[in-house]
Amino acid sequence: TLSPALLQPPLPPRRLSHHDMSLQPDPPAPARGQIVSRGGVTDFFPDRLHRMLSEVENAGQQNIVGYFAHGRAFCVFKPDKF
Helix, strand or coil, X not given: CCCHHHHCCCCCCCCCCCCCCCCCCCCCCCXXXXXXXXXXXXXXXXXXXXXXXXXXXXXXXXXXXXXXXCCCCEEECCCCCC
């Protein structure tokens, strides 16, 4: 005998709400000094992160921390050496 689940018509394909934003242009960056976040931080985290990843790449240490091949995210590959 067939299972009742096999006798049911297949479900229609699900529509996903995921949008790949990797090809969208970045919004314009505010001028330096225009925005002061809480605590008076002027060296924003994305700027510091990008500078650190660039320094790591220049030192040839991308095996420890670096960008994924697609370039949209980074990873600490060897946390014990980071």
